[in-house]
Amino acid sequence: MELTGETRLFTREPMDLAAELAAGTYGPVIRDDLIAEIEAAGLRGRGGAGFPAHVKWRAVAANPGPRVVVANGEEGEPASRKDRWLLTHRPHLVLDGLLLAARAVGAARAVVYLSHADTVAAVEAALAERPPAMPVDVHVVAPTYVAGEESAACRSIGGGPALPLAKPPRVCDAGVDGRPTLVSNVETLAHAAWIARHGAAAYRGQGTPGSPGTTLVTLSGAVAAPGVYEVPFGPTLAELFDVAGGFTGTPAGFVMGGWFGGLLGPRHTGLRVTYEDVRAAGSGLGCGAVTALAADQDPLAVAAEITAWYAAESAGQCGVCVRGTAAIRDAFAALRDGAASAKDRADLARWGETLPGRGACAFLDGAAGWARTVLTEFEGVTI
Structure with a gap:
């Protein structure tokens, strides 16, 4: 497969208002039913779960107002830089998507949720360039992994700590200040703005039938x-x-x-x-x-390092998460050091299957995924 075709979001240099105007890519293009258009496009959320975007949008729109939309740019994932890149290179495209989402769900308030100084500067500069429209708030939070979880974002914007809440209720029913809230990753919003301008059929012109775009x-x-x-x-x-x-x-x-x-x-x-x-x-x-x-990297050493990070990053709210991430960390450290017992391996195999879905958010699922995938994928992992 030769990876050719147009790039829709990517640019080599940051684009300010003048650059977007020159390229003909500035300004939200209003469609009568953008939710139906993104459903036809098959747009999925780019924040991590890959959930169909239109489902969240419809759920918020169906609830009585006042409603809130949040552009989630709190990129706490250590290996990812794409949200920071997008916010510093195409902030106007993200803002177009945010305003379109607000219109589509009937929101009275729009917020950009950020944690890095470069993204805050880029978004504030872009807002200063734009003509008056719907007010957009910029909310800054300290960067942590769990701060990017949607209920943590709503909690922080409402004046609380950036920590996840148990569900239900979902944020589409009761998010910021108890209001129905759409929390959407900034890349998702950028794609929504592109779809509004070009349409679902054009969006599906790249990708596969099941994973378009x-x-x-x-x-x-x-x-x-x-x-x-x-x-x-x-x-x-x-x-x-x-x-x-x-x-x-x-x-x-x-x-x-x-x-x-x-x-x-x-x-x-x-x-x-x-x-x-x-x-x-x-x-x-x-x-x-x-x-x-790299060829000389030990998968057990990598697993031990990353699961130690999980244990350190736990919000500390759910006992099962605190204990589970620490236990997974300790078992991988023992495996790495050649000091593990048969019970350590058996425990990892069990935790990989039984821990997902046990916490208030999906954080524990990620740690459990390491237990499952390392033992499954690497035949050389022995006690």
Whole structure:
């Protein structure tokens, strides 16, 4: 597969208002039913879960107002840079998407939720350039992984701590200040703005029937030119990394979907980068970040490092998450050090199956995914 075709979001240089006007890409294009258009386009959220965007939009629109829309640019995923890149290079496209989403769901308030100084500066500069329209608030939060979870975002914007809440209620029913709230990743909103301008059929002109369109990816690790790229869905992992100059050696595996998707073995170079194919392989696309492990990297050492990060980043609200992430961390550390018992391996296998879905948010699921994928993918993992 040759990765050719138009880039819809990607630009080499940041685009201010003058650049967007010159390119003919500035300003929200109003469609009578944008929700129906993004449904026809098959747009999925780019924040991690890959949930059909129109479902969330419709759920918020169906609830009585006043409603709120939030552009979520709090990129706490260590392996991802695509949201920061988008906010600093195409802030007007994100703002167009935010205003279109507000109109589509009938929101009275719009908020951009950020955690990095460069994105705050870029968004505030873009807002200063735009003619008066619906007021947009910029809310800044300290960068943590869990701060990007949608209920944590709503809680922070409402004046509370940036920590997840148990569900129900979902934020589409009761989010910011108890109001129905649409929390949408900034890349999702940028694609929605593109769809409003060009239509669902054009959006489906790239990608696959099940995973249409293009997506931003962050490629890192054993790759010639790490960075953010825009690609259509459908290439193999090997073809994806060719966009960044190819592997710098034979990869030892792939950290998928940021640190949330676990670890796939080197046999997956032919895996197609679509939601359905990656899910069938036991992982997930998540935020679109993929790290290729170098040939000399020990998968157990990588798993021990990342699960230690999970234990440190836990919000500390759910006992099962605090205990579960710490136990997974300790078991992988023992495996890495050659000090594990048969019980450690059995426990990891069990936790990989039983812990997902137990916390207030999906954070624990990510740690459990490492237990499941490492033991499944690497035959050489022995006690």
